[in-house]
Amino acid sequence: MKSHLRDLLTQAIEKTAKGEELKMTDLPPLLLEPPKQKEFGDLACNVALIWAKQQRKPPRAIAEAILKNLEDRDGILARAGIAGPGFLNFSFSPKFYYQRLGEFAAGKELEPNLGRGEKVQVEFASVNPTGPLHVGHGRVAVIGDVLARLLGAVGFDVEREYYVNDAGNQMEKLGLSLYLRYRELYGEKIAFPEDGYPGEYVKKLAADAGRQWGEKFLSEASDATIAFFSQYGGENLLAAIRSDLSAFGITFDSFVSEKNLRARGEVEETIPLLSDRGMLYEQEGARWFRSTAYGDDKDRTVIKSNGELTYFLSDIAYHRNKLERGFKKLINVWGADHHGYVPRLKAALSALGYDPQLLQVVLVQMVHLTRGGEPVRMGKRQGEFVSLREVVDEVGADAARFFFLMRKSDSHLDFDLELAKKESSENPVFYVQYAHARIASIFEQARQAGLEVDDVIMRDIKVECLAQPEEIELIKRVIQFAEVIEESVKELEPHRLVFYLLELAGEFHRYYNRFRVISDDPALTKARLLLVRNVQKVIRRGLNLLGVTAPLKMAARSEETMS
């Protein structure tokens, strides 16, 4: 939509520049956007206002000159005018919309090709395998998942990766916690450490270990035993995490283990790389990375005075490893509580000679669970968060995903469990799914009336029959899909797609209530079937990109879907 007008306008501006001897070089990129008020048309452009300042001419005069030079040979515009301080306002002709709808119906790609096969990586979830996923992790995971889906849809070669922190102190603490619970099984009174993992799942795992190995480890309280329990716990918990995610529709292309990274020596390799560039120094027996040289608040330790490597060093090595694999873009999806971590990692990339812009970090704020408006208490002290699994079991994967995506990621999310379960118009996910199912139902009706609905997409459709303003609006909304996807990807903001789908569904429901698709007029019926078929197509595609099912029937959580 924008691109068609942009071409016309660019030509007009070039011509104007020649005629008026204005300097093209000062011209900012053309901004076209739908005005808030409908009276101003479909798209507005502020170029005259911006240009005016640099050229020291009145904006309206410039706007007039541009308009005079506008040649709409194909008649795509119905109206072009000047308003207010010098905005150029444009409305497309119905003919233009009919053509776009025709392209759509003929199977034109729904998404623009922005990626052109470029390799990008999305790393997300990456939760330490020291416990089950909670709701906050679920939001991070879904946002990462949908970003990956969106990037793939616009032609990037996407890899989805999970980084497993399976080395270091936390794993040791897990191992120790498990081992202590294990000894407890056999009647021993233990003093559970303050910084251990207190969750019930630890006891459960310990009990499993007891069943499997009996008293074997009771007499062997060695480091090797702790290490064994660490590994045992880590593997089991990672498996549980993967199974929770998979029940939530989320899978990965690769898992990168920190332990392996260390074993391969990649972590230590980064030390000379940094020190050769003068980015490391010694202080009080430890080695520090000069991250302040690249804007971080303070320098960061990479090797502790006891010789242990920090997680930060592993992370540097890991991100170097990513870039060496040839990704042109790295996207990390993190909980917002890690935001302080971004500058040091970018600093490290800079220090290694990479462009820090290659890395984009999407921060995801936390989730407040409520039930009918009342907050759901989470006893953080007992280490008992509400798990992702519980939420998905209660409200279903579709609703949970949709709700997690309904807000901009850097704002807090209120998630009401009661609302998510409701099967009514209050529940946004049902509202959108219902629009899809309703269209399916129209086609079922048409089929029963003996109409050849399978051919409706291609043959002998008089789109000009769609003369109602509501129909033009609906076409407009449908073809806007590509732009919404583009914005969602560019800004890495999947919530834009969610809002779009809600609007499209709303527009369809209103249309449905006002007009009958199937009528006595065969030509009109066909044209309207074509229109709603394409509404349905876009809704289905949009829901799929969100990982939400598009049901053909809404009856009692139907499993029936179109893929």
Added chain:
RNA sequence: GCGCCCGUAGCUCAACUGGACAGAGCAUCAGACUUCGGAUCUGAGGGUUGGGGGUUCAAAUCCCUCCGGGCGCGCCA
């Protein structure tokens, strides 16, 4: 104390990154099918965009300041 994020209708949030009279949903009130699914639709009320200053043709958006909320600031992970 320092840094980052947030503050928009009673509630939950949008606003295409500086554009024209700030928009939705929920809630409230009043309405709509003997025909395609009422899980829907129509209408009404509701705002000094936390306060104050500034930048400019134009500010919810950018800058300063204050208020309020969240998070982060370790040789933790």
